[in-house]
Amino acid sequence: MSTADQIVTIFAEKKWIPDQYNNAPTTFNFIQSKAVDSVQVVQLVVELEALFDIQFEADDFTSQDFETISGLARIVDLRRK
Numbered sequence: 001m002s003t004a005d006q007i008v009t010i011f012a013e014k015k016w017i018p019d020q021y022n023n024a025p026t027t028f029n030f031i032q033s034k035a036v037d038s039v040q041v042v043q044l045v046v047e048l049e050a051l052f053d054i055q056f057e058a059d060d061f062t063s064q065d066f067e068t069i070s071g072l073a074r075i076v077d078l079r080r081k
Contacts, residue, residue, distance in 0.1 A: 002073070003052070003073040003076050003077050004026050004069055004070055004072075004073035006051070007048070007069045007072050007073055007076070008025045008026065008069055010044070010047060010048075010051075011025065011028075011030070011069060012025070014040075016030060016035050016036055016040070017035075018033070018035065025069060026068065026069040026070035026073070027068060027069075027070065028068060028069060029067045029068050030067065030068070030069070031066065031067040032067060048072070048076060052076050052079070052080060053080075054076060054079035054080055055079065056075070056079065057079075060075050060079075063075065
């Protein structure tokens with residue numbers, strides 16, 4: 001399972017993906033849409049760091065990649081190296 005697929009699974013389990021994005025969940029901008037609040041973002045970061053054994057860097061949180069699932073997957077894959 002790809003990194004993006006694993007992150008989609010997390011979002012789906014938490015019901016954070018609106019129905020109109022079910023066919024393309026990796027493009028959903030969860031920050032801009034405010035589908036995820038600040039507390040949920042912190043919880044997501046903690047969960048992703050534990051799942052992938054990574055540590056996000058401060059610059060990651062201001063990156064446009066941090067706004068979508070596909071972007072998160074790119075960040076995670078970069079941190080795993």
